[in-house]
Amino acid sequence: MRKVGIRRRESRPTCPSCNSNRVVKNGSSRGKAKYKCKACGRTFYDALKHRMDREQRKRILKEYLNRMSMRAISRVEGKPLNTA
Secondary structure, eight states: OOOTTOOOOOOOOOOTTTOOSOEEEEEEETTEEEEEETTTOOEEEOOOOOOOOHHHHHHHHHHHHTTOOHHHHHHHHTOOTTTO
């Protein structure tokens, strides 16, 4: 039985351009939730960040130059194949 008047609050991301927390859901596309910032009006996805720091890029390039396969590099580094 569900209690009346109690809503579950899910964590919403902050806006990537203005860092505002005034964000509302704005549908979905490609299986991912879309959000819209009420402050600046930007629409964005709450996607995982696959960014790499400079040391990791150097390591990946060194592994590639040592004839390691891209699939093995992505497995070792813990990054998706498209990102590596």
